[in-house]
Amino acid sequence: MSKISFDNRLMFTYESKSFPGVNKVAALVRQDIFLVTGFHAGEYTKGTRCRNLIIYGTVDKSEYLGALEEDGLIDLEEVRGKWEVYSFQVIDRPMDGVDHAVVIAGSDKRGTIYGLFHLSELLGISPLVNWNHVLPKKKKNVFLTDEVNIVSKEPSVRYRGFFINDEWPAFGNWAMEHFGGINARCYERVFELLLRLKGNYLWPAMWNSNFSLDGPGLESARLADEYGVVMSTSHHEPCMRSGEEYRLLRGENSLYGDAWDFLANREGITRFWRDGLLRNKSFENVITLGMRGERDSRILGPDASLKDNIDLIRDVVRTQNDLIRETVNEDLGKVPRQIVLFSEVEEFFYGDEETEGLMNDPELSDVTFILSDNNVGYTRTLPGKDIADHPGGFGMYYHMDMHGGPYSFKWIGSTYLPRMWEQMTQAYEFGVNRIWVANVGDIATQELGLSFFLDLAYDIDKWGGRDAAVTKEYVYEWTEQQFSGMLPLSGRNRIRKIIWDYTGLLEKRRHEIMNADVYHPLHYGEADNVLSVSEGILKEAAVLKKKITEEDMSAFISLLYFPACGTANLMRMWILAGRNELYALQNRIEANDVAQEVDRCVAMDAELIDEYESIDDEFYKGFGRSEHVGFVNWNEEDNRYPIRHLVYGANSPRMLVSRADDEHYMTGLEWNDHPQVWRDMLRPDIDRIEFDIISGSEKPFRYRIETDCNWFEFSRTEGEVKKRERITLSVNKSLFSDKVTGSFEIEGIGIGRAHVTVEASPPDVPAGMYIESDGYICMEAAHFFDKRDTSDGAFEILDPYGRSGSAIKVFPVTADFVKARKRPSVDYRFMASESAEYLLTFELAPTTPVTFKTEQFLGYGVNGGKAVLVNTVKQPDIPFFFSPQWAEEARDSIKKVTTTIRCVKGENTLKFFGMSPGIVLERILLVKKGIELPGSYLGPKESYIKVLEEEGNE
Amino acid sequence: MSKISFDNRLMFTYESKSFPGVNKVAALVRQDIFLVTGFHAGEYTKGTRCRNLIIYGTVDKSEYLGALEEDGLIDLEEVRGKWEVYSFQVIDRPMDGVDHAVVIAGSDKRGTIYGLFHLSELLGISPLVNWNHVLPKKKKNVFLTDEVNIVSKEPSVRYRGFFINDEWPAFGNWAMEHFGGINARCYERVFELLLRLKGNYLWPAMWNSNFSLDGPGLESARLADEYGVVMSTSHHEPCMRSGEEYRLLRGENSLYGDAWDFLANREGITRFWRDGLLRNKSFENVITLGMRGERDSRILGPDASLKDNIDLIRDVVRTQNDLIRETVNEDLGKVPRQIVLFSEVEEFFYGDEETEGLMNDPELSDVTFILSDNNVGYTRTLPGKDIADHPGGFGMYYHMDMHGGPYSFKWIGSTYLPRMWEQMTQAYEFGVNRIWVANVGDIATQELGLSFFLDLAYDIDKWGGRDAAVTKEYVYEWTEQQFSGMLPLSGRNRIRKIIWDYTGLLEKRRHEIMNADVYHPLHYGEADNVLSVSEGILKEAAVLKKKITEEDMSAFISLLYFPACGTANLMRMWILAGRNELYALQNRIEANDVAQEVDRCVAMDAELIDEYESIDDEFYKGFGRSEHVGFVNWNEEDNRYPIRHLVYGANSPRMLVSRADDEHYMTGLEWNDHPQVWRDMLRPDIDRIEFDIISGSEKPFRYRIETDCNWFEFSRTEGEVKKRERITLSVNKSLFSDKVTGSFEIEGIGIGRAHVTVEASPPDVPAGMYIESDGYICMEAAHFFDKRDTSDGAFEILDPYGRSGSAIKVFPVTADFVKARKRPSVDYRFMASESAEYLLTFELAPTTPVTFKTEQFLGYGVNGGKAVLVNTVKQPDIPFFFSPQWAEEARDSIKKVTTTIRCVKGENTLKFFGMSPGIVLERILLVKKGIELPGSYLGPKESYIKVLEEEGNE
Numbered sequence A, B: 001m002s003k004i005s006f007d008n009r010l011m012f013t014y015e016s017k018s019f020p021g022v023n024k025v026a027a028l029v030r031q032d033i034f035l036v037t038g039f040h041a042g043e044y045t046k047g048t049r050c051r052n053l054i055i056y057g058t059v060d061k062s063e064y065l066g067a068l069e070e071d072g073l074i075d076l077e078e079v080r081g082k083w084e085v086y087s088f089q090v091i092d093r094p095m096d097g098v099d100h101a102v103v104i105a106g107s108d109k110r111g112t113i114y115g116l117f118h119l120s121e122l123l124g125i126s127p128l129v130n131w132n133h134v135l136p137k138k139k140k141n142v143f144l145t146d147e148v149n150i151v152s153k154e155p156s157v158r159y160r161g162f163f164i165n166d167e168w169p170a171f172g173n174w175a176m177e178h179f180g181g182i183n184a185r186c187y188e189r190v191f192e193l194l195l196r197l198k199g200n201y202l203w204p205a206m207w208n209s210n211f212s213l214d215g216p217g218l219e220s221a222r223l224a225d226e227y228g229v230v231m232s233t234s235h236h237e238p239c240m241r242s243g244e245e246y247r248l249l250r251g252e253n254s255l256y257g258d259a260w261d262f263l264a265n266r267e268g269i270t271r272f273w274r275d276g277l278l279r280n281k282s283f284e285n286v287i288t289l290g291m292r293g294e295r296d297s298r299i300l301g302p303d304a305s306l307k308d309n310i311d312l313i314r315d316v317v318r319t320q321n322d323l324i325r326e327t328v329n330e331d332l333g334k335v336p337r338q339i340v341l342f343s344e345v346e347e348f349f350y351g352d353e354e355t356e357g358l359m360n361d362p363e364l365s366d367v368t369f370i371l372s373d374n375n376v377g378y379t380r381t382l383p384g385k386d387i388a389d390h391p392g393g394f395g396m397y398y399h400m401d402m403h404g405g406p407y408s409f410k411w412i413g414s415t416y417l418p419r420m421w422e423q424m425t426q427a428y429e430f431g432v433n434r435i436w437v438a439n440v441g442d443i444a445t446q447e448l449g450l451s452f453f454l455d456l457a458y459d460i461d462k463w464g465g466r467d468a469a470v471t472k473e474y475v476y477e478w479t480e481q482q483f484s485g486m487l488p489l490s491g492r493n494r495i496r497k498i499i500w501d502y503t504g505l506l507e508k509r510r511h512e513i514m515n516a517d518v519y520h521p522l523h524y525g526e527a528d529n530v531l532s533v534s535e536g537i538l539k540e541a542a543v544l545k546k547k548i549t550e551e552d553m554s555a556f557i558s559l560l561y562f563p564a565c566g567t568a569n570l571m572r573m574w575i576l577a578g579r580n581e582l583y584a585l586q587n588r589i590e591a592n593d594v595a596q597e598v599d600r601c602v603a604m605d606a607e608l609i610d611e612y613e614s615i616d617d618e619f620y621k622g623f624g625r626s627e628h629v630g631f632v633n634w635n636e637e638d639n640r641y642p643i644r645h646l647v648y649g650a651n652s653p654r655m656l657v658s659r660a661d662d663e664h665y666m667t668g669l670e671w672n673d674h675p676q677v678w679r680d681m682l683r684p685d686i687d688r689i690e691f692d693i694i695s696g697s698e699k700p701f702r703y704r705i706e707t708d709c710n711w712f713e714f715s716r717t718e719g720e721v722k723k724r725e726r727i728t729l730s731v732n733k734s735l736f737s738d739k740v741t742g743s744f745e746i747e748g749i750g751i752g753r754a755h756v757t758v759e760a761s762p763p764d765v766p767a768g769m770y771i772e773s774d775g776y777i778c779m780e781a782a783h784f785f786d787k788r789d790t791s792d793g794a795f796e797i798l799d800p801y802g803r804s805g806s807a808i809k810v811f812p813v814t815a816d817f818v819k820a821r822k823r824p825s826v827d828y829r830f831m832a833s834e835s836a837e838y839l840l841t842f843e844l845a846p847t848t849p850v851t852f853k854t855e856q857f858l859g860y861g862v863n864g865g866k867a868v869l870v871n872t873v874k875q876p877d878i879p880f881f882f883s884p885q886w887a888e889e890a891r892d893s894i895k896k897v898t899t900t901i902r903c904v905k906g907e908n909t910l911k912f913f914g915m916s917p918g919i920v921l922e923r924i925l926l927v928k929k930g931i932e933l934p935g936s937y938l939g940p941k942e943s944y945i946k947v948l949e950e951e952g953n954e
Helices: A020-037 A063-070 A109-122 A170-179 A184-196 A219-227 A243-249 A266-280 A306-327 A343-350 A417-429 A447-458 A470-483 A489-508 A523-545 A550-585 A590-618 A884-892 B020-037 B063-070 B109-122 B170-179 B184-196 B219-227 B243-249 B266-280 B306-327 B343-350 B417-429 B447-458 B470-483 B489-508 B523-545 B550-585 B590-618 B884-892
Strands: A003-005 A010-012 A050-058 A086-092 A098-106 A143-145 A159-164 A201-203 A337-340 A368-372 A394-399 A435-441 A644-646 A655-659 A676-678 A688-695 A701-707 A712-714 A718-721 A724-731 A740-748 A752-760 A776-780 A786-788 A794-801 A805-811 A825-832 A836-844 A857-862 A868-871 A895-903 A906-913 A920-928 B003-005 B010-012 B050-058 B086-092 B098-106 B143-145 B159-164 B201-203 B337-340 B368-372 B394-399 B435-441 B644-646 B655-659 B676-678 B688-695 B701-707 B712-714 B718-721 B724-731 B740-748 B752-760 B776-780 B786-788 B794-801 B805-811 B825-832 B836-844 B857-862 B868-871 B895-903 B906-913 B920-928
Touching (some): A003 A050, A010 A020, A050 A109, A063 A098, A098 A109, A109 A184, A170 A184, A184 A201, A184 A219, A266 A306, A343 A368, A417 A447, A417 A470, A435 A447, A447 A550, A470 A489, A470 A550, A489 A550, A523 A550, A590 A644, A655 A740, A688 A718, A825 A920, A836 A857, A906 A920, B010 B020, B306 B343, B447 B470, B489 B550, B655 B752, B688 B718, B712 B740
Parallel strands (some): A050 A098, A676 A752, B159 B435, B368 B394
Antiparallel strands (some): A701 A740, A786 A825, A805 A920, B776 B920, B805 B920
16 A cells, blocks of 8 residues: 655655646645645655655646656556546655655646645645635644545536626725735635636626736736636626726727727727737637627617617627637637626527527537526526537526625625535536536635535536435535534534524525515514524534634634624524514514614624624635625615614503414403414414513513413413513313313403413324314425326435425426426325315425526326416516516525415325426415415414324325 | 772672572682682672672572662563573662672573673683683772673573593592592582583593492582582483492392393383482483493394384383383473484484384484584584474584594593584584583593583574684684783784694694604605694793793693693604604614604603693692503504614715605615606796705715706705705796706715706796696685585685685585585686596595485586586495494594596686585595505695686685
């Protein structure tokens, strides 16, 4: 077994003929090794004695490798000619005088770089070592054996990268603060991050920046090329010129004219593009084609026809191709080019019934079509069979940050991995494998999501597939990578829980569009749940923080504490704000206390940002300052912090009696008693109800609970209410064998008596069946009774996934069963309380049709009836992305499709069929017609289902 | 000329054969004279020498009067046999040794008493002298001449009085505090007040009180009779027993049985009634007949038919009549009896198509039918021609205080005199002249309204009629009476303004149902107007208060300062609460200041009550404590003080630009400019617009207004905004002769630019015609263009009246033109901007149909078209008083009837016809279809109308 020690005798080779970027990366790796071992690796001089040597190079650009190959010590054929592949070999005696070596042989510049960073990772260095100062665990006696020898695979996706976007105020201020601008010094940090994350491709910041001018000059572009970073530009910046360049250069006397208008200023614009291509042609680029209006606008006015637009784009692309032939390469096929189907441009590619789109235009044949998501993480169109073999292939522009409709999210990274996993894995299955680019905003706080995005793109076989639980594994590995240097396993497990908790909150609702009205303060306890999760995060994170040393604080705060606590505190703030508002409307005197709690949350929001921006000598300064509270428009215009509502107590003692989950209350007054009947205990699984005795006045009162019912147990039966007393009513259901009714009174002494009737049943119901109560049946999709797979597909459970934690989806994801006969299906069984009409709501992931058609079907059948198809697109006559449905679903992270069915009293079966691709079912809700459920964001809790013995649900 | 001086030689006669009550009143009058003159009048001994003598007595019960009549010095025939009449004569030498005398000769006990109090009034004593400690101006050389000699008329209404009701917590606590209970000592004060106000009839407190038990014993009843106060009981207390008596006396072993149920406990109930009649028969009473359930409930269950109810009442009344014959007087016709058509009982009298009601039942022939108002001051049914000659005549039970639906009002007296004048005068015209009884709650703070009610009942010829301006005169006299002792005329004029202002606010909305959402904080400036009136009251009242001496403070506070300032402060509090809420929703930083202002109002509310209850050695203690803030139910259950809304400023300076009367605003941001167009200046009468530059942040900003339009003038064009800057834009319309358009920008420096376009026209339009602007035409009913009187009736203007200050109504008020041909009418002329459909809304006083039919018609015609009839009752299929319309109109003090008409471009004429009685038209609103006016309580301001030269509107 070959073995190499990373001791004070370690050396690195150095070859001047290596790619300069490769040598730069080798220097970074030497620094990495120092962090682990405490030893600086020396530089090896050929022919000298060396105990442990790191030999690195690119195939056919390294004499060392050439010699080793000649000596038969390594097999470069495994990598030669491949894309970004490296061979990583621990061998003994690679050459005379050298005892042990790691040989890193890259197929190309980036292959070599990935190989070098692979060494760092093997030693426990995080890719975020320099981006977040994630310090490795210091080790003695560090060594590698040939057990780690590998030859890497070609990455799953050719170009993998991100887009620094919406960069003010955060990224811009950070860059100004640390580098004096968004310049080459700044980009060097970004390139390193990108490469360590195994990315290779970048859209640079462009709000007020010009990548190819601000380096200064071309320095940033030159440096990118040196590091092997493939530069490109965003969707509306053709020919390697950033969007702002034209604004700088235009003018009455400008060579480029004074109109971003290809019709009116063809000559100027063409010259502008030509000069850009000439300037950047020596670097490795993917060139954007096409043209949009300035600043994301339509290029032609609203009166232009679809054909006008298409003809113009066709003209533009032809011109651009000509320019590329002229300036870059006669052989256009050798020039990586892309065009982005984003926003309103999408329709130009698909056309309509009268007008053929650009999809099959010969000018675009070798051009990669970059598709895009719906702005919030759900992919839009995917390559159907009709276009799947487009020679240029497909890419995906994916938003982890958004400045635009339906809402902006720019503060803390809000990516929930299962969502990204499900959507990007599906995209890959549809053939989107040429370019993956994620809009990461400021990069900061997006590290987890970005890492996963690039790892998935690098190795879809490892991180894709059908099992959402792979994201759990990913988070496990990621936390090991970032936190094993600072915390023991128990601490890292706590971190994992925190990560799942805070990203889970964001999956339900993002920071910016959270507000006091999202979750109902009482109904279904949904607000209490969010509050409890949030407070758990804050508490756990605080405990962990105490264990972190000063030097590890930078990574801890930036990668966990700030994003998690910032999120949790914001969610808590809004939950309390909603509670404050409701309490105030009900004149609960406690409202004033809650207002103070809100105030503390607002203060903590600022404190968390201050801390994040000040730690590590202000290493993250600038990164925390995006507006993130209370958006009322798509952007931060008019955003609002919570309103605090203060009340005056009633002049006399005042009692309110309210269930903990109900906004209705009793006052117990003689003229106005509103007696309540509680029916929850008819549910087999419920034998306790919590209720509150509340004061509406500063004047406390005493209360007494009285009943002649012997099966009630109260947690208290008398006391004083200053603000609010929580009472638990428990019932011992074993005391009766049939439905029973009991009642009790809550007397506010000197005030009045509130009357409550309770209905309860013993817990015996049939197994395997959901039981209706309070007029509804709510079923988790994953808890189906039975499923039927066919040779063409099968439902699988996704867990974790979505707002409620799980879902089901058909695999293969590309299968379309709308017209097929071999539809897979799942069955749900439930007991209805009567033969009646029920509103049936399918709660689905807010996915979008995979084609440009406004069609995405689901199918169901009731009690053996034939399959009913429902188009989940509610206004098929307008493009989906102009519809209110899109905006609403994007905000709420749910698609709801409601129809009416007839149920029979007793047992019913609901079948859910595989239909259109992209359908992901999370929950099913049945509500008896005429019943109005209490308002809520997440809907009712799952109904009771007695699990079948042995068989059970999956 | 005879003349008597009120000097130290003044004496009073005393005859033991006089009614004891008369002598007691004479003693009060002697005390009154002392207050004016400083001299105590002596007691005259017959035959002695006397310079100035007050001779009083009742015809045929006084030797003095007998002698004077014999001597031909007075003519008692003018009073003899009349009802409550007195002769008041200043004469010289009435008898030997007496130089000068006032002779007061009453036709009966009360006639004499009124005559005595007339003397006090002539000397400047207020009827409220002992109720509110209204001190007269002390005078020297007080005398009367025979110029004051009069013989009074019989009062217009036979029984005139009030009902002490809803007496807890205020009246009850006051009585406990000062008299140890609602006993005879307490009632003596009430009787004096009643008599001084020329009333004679009382319904005593009955919530937890028993007038005939608590005196102690019969003492209160005995005392009433002594004073000549005719006692009665409220609508549901038959046979002179108060409602609570049965509760005290019932029981298993009770003689009276244990069920308030005439069917099940006929014997017990009958005995109960008989014993009541026997007990009180020796006093002067008006006996209530009929029966209702306990505590205002229906006597029979909801399943009983109308006929069941009627039969039961008939049976009850027959039994009661029998009892009265048996116990009081064989001749029933000599026993004043009443039965009250209140609430659900009303229908028993009118019956329906199948079932004859009780109206013409022989048992009720001589019984006075007491009709009632709609709980808030608008009469319900009135005696139509078919029943007008009912032998028992009619009475009216009128609410100046309410504990019940649609809402309670019990705090400060809220009667607006023109409303009461219009309704009670109309009732009188319909023949309601037998009994007038007002529910005055606690009496306190109702003094003005109660005075007017009783004065109107006493002398309808003086205070009734067709001219609402008589109420102005009344207020003039009343303020003279109360305040001339303490303030000069200028001060009394200020008081008059305050009275009109605060009762005018209450006419729009009463205290209890005022809240933050009634008036829109911005639209049409309605909230600003209320605020301005309120602040004016508070300021003026404070100025006046400084001029009031300690001894006058009791009257000043109780009759003016507390009711006016309590009202004004409450209105201000809610206006500010609404402003606070809106500002908070818009994140104006000023919201926090407004919240503090609200807080000060809440504090002042308590301070005003404390002051009222503590002045004059706690003379009014108990009277201020009724709940009065923020009712959300019909009663005070769950009532709410204002919620204060606190905001956080935006993190960066933030500009909002908003018209002072518009909730829309501009932020001036690049992405989100919302440019506005202001069209008000197209109105001929508008040449200035106010707008605000507002800060949404704690961080101030500078602003600059820029324009190239030369006809704009701004009150400021630059400055700094910390909270809000009010800018006035003025336009010199003489600078142009046609419609013009100009624009300007408000730049928030470092923030952005808001863009405003202004359209303006020169002011030339045709005269006599309302001009449409902003899509609507709003016309004050009183500003008609022309009117047509007929021999059967004519429209007259009521001013002051209603929410907007004036209205029109047809006289005679009893005339019904629905089927008649000689309809009077008025014309309105207006210019419509285009030929189109307009929504036509008539804003009417919230009167009710005068018959039991659910019909009350108005009529209109457009541009010469035929008369269109509209039933103002919106759900004729249910009784009006069970309809939401009733409740809504009662709360809002307005009835809105909307229909659609077609207008032609240019000149149009709308004719409004006299139709059903009771219709009072306040305003007319035309809104072009499709236009949505800004939400408001009072609606738009009156549209522009250029007054016709010379002719003009009336």
